[in-house]
Structures are given as C-alpha cells and as structure tokens.
Amino acid sequence: GRVAPSPGTSYSFALKFASCTGVGKKWTRPTGYDTGLKTYNSLTKQKEPLVLAQEGIATWYSCGPTVYDHAHLGHACSYVRFDIIQRILSRVFGINVIHVMVITDIDDKIIRRALEKSISPTILARMYEEEFKNDMLALKVLPPAVYLRVTENIPQIVAFIEGIIRNEHAYATKQGDVYFDIGSIGDRYGKLMGAGDAAGEPGDTEKRDSRDFALWKASKPQEPSWESPWGKGRPGWHIECSTIASSVFGSQLDIHSGGVDLAFPHHENEIAQCEAYHQCGQWGNYFLHSGHLHLKGSAEKMSKSLNNYITIKVNAGTSYQESHMHSQFIETLLPFSFLMTALSGWYIHGHILHKVGHLFMFNCRRSG
C-alpha cells in the first residue's frame, strides 16, 4: 500500500497501523488478532469473526452528525447502540477502542438553514454541534477519542482529492468541480451495497458517468468556500470521512459504523475513495450499521422528513424545550399507555435519558 496521507495533521496516535490489504471485490478475512467475537458485517451480510489488525486495539471510525438541526431519538438510538458495543469491547474484552468521529459542519443543508435564519453557517453549525455533544452526554454515550470537524481539515481533504486524481480515479471539470470516476474502478464499485440505481447525483453534464459523485464542489457566490487547485469551492460530502479516517488511522480501518441510511451512497463512496487513494482492495474490514428507530406500532422510521420525530433535548433549564419535548412525548406515545406511564415517570424525575438506553434495546430494530 501507499504511505498514509498526513499533510499537516497535528493529531497522531503513537501506534503503527496496518496497511490496507485485499484484492478484488470479495471480502478477505483480516489477519491479526482474533478477538473470539463475531459481528454482523454489512460487507458480507453475515456474522464474521472479529479480527483486529493489532492485538488489543480496535480502530473505529464513525460518521457523526450533520449539525444543522436538533438530533432526534432516531439518531440517539444509533449512537447509544454503538456505545454499548464499544463498552462491551473495552470493558468486557479489554480492547482499547480508538474511536474517531467527524462532525459535518459544512454542507448544503447547513448553508440553506443558515440563510433562512440569517446567521453564518459557522455559528449555526457550532450551535448544533454543542447541542449534539450535550445530548450525547445526557445519554451517557462515551465521547469518541476525538471529534474532528470537516472545516478544520480542508487542506487534508484537498491533498486526498489530489491523490485520487493522481491515481487516475477522479477528474476535474472546467467548472471547477471534481468527480470520482466510477468507471475507473470497474465492478469494484458497489462492494458494500451493490452499484445502486445508476441515477447518481443530479446535474452536471460534464460528468463522465451519471453515477460519478462530487469530491469537490465549486462554490456559488455567497457560499462559504476554500481555495483549491480547482478554484474556490468546498468538499463533497463523502470525501471528508475517507480523508479524516485515513489521516488518523492510515490506509486500514478495523471498524466503521453509522446509521443504515448512510450505507448507500455514503459508505459505498467512502470505500471507493479510500481504495482508490490507497490503491488497495480492502480499506475498512467491518461495517456496522444501526437500523432506524420505529415507534411502537408504527411501520415508519423516525425521521425529520416524516415529521414523526422526538428531539433529545433534556436541558432542564430550558422550559420551552422541556414543554416542547413533553408535548411531543404525549402526542406520540399516548396510545401506548404502559409505555407512557414509564416514560412520564422517568420524565418527571428528570432522568428519562438515563433509562432511555434500555428502551432502545427493545425499540430499535434492523431495517433496510
């Protein structure tokens, strides 16, 4: 494999990370330290022995929130579940889990919301990032070893994109966008979720293939932007994760986690980018996906777009949020009086979220 990218990175762990291995599309069982545990791996759609590259250490990357709005209980469900798995690995099996999470603090939704509210995207993002961290604390989710922000890793992202272009897996357009060239990796695209519908991202006629996705987007006037060899712009969504995971862990990763809704295209594209950059066949060894949260009796997942969500707000000082949350709970959960009784009991005592993890154990289920 190639040398890991670390242009200007100030964070580093005093560890030697393994190199990305594997050839072709098929999953190869990693070599290294067999934990004796098994985990469901989305890459193979079955349980596999959990083999870590190094004894006693699990390198773990997770996609964090896009901080443009309140996190809801569906998000909480995902973070609580992975927290439980990490605690089991570390406390029961003595594995040192090195968990890195990225905060997406620049993207279309953030820019749009900031415009609506007439505040800067940075202020909006910091506000919801702070709230997210507080929510996680309230949920007793252990924080990652490090939170990293996209906007503080732009030079690394630019260097990563340059590397992919150098390896002839990406191309720049006259408009100043850069796209990943899916055709250049042949049938290796789709190793996680299949090649998907060939729709891809809308728009640019300069794309070689409709499935090609943006690594770098030329900025429109008024949008936040950074200098790059392709002109002013900002990173595409997927590239941040590939870059930051590689900056910290090098060309190989033990475990990657996220919500199941991120599997395609986000994780699929992360894999394509990393393997194109590192010139290897298996960057991430295990992909763990958390299912959607379903309210009891509902076939629908909890989501912002379905408007059936409950936020995590628990800050006792903010009466508006509290009453807001209370009314949301009442509206949503009244049909299930037994649940309501339990919930309101916890709620009145002000520590619903100490117990909510237990609730999730029964209410989270795999889907998709």
Ligand SMILES: [Zn+2]
């Ligand atoms: Zn990601």
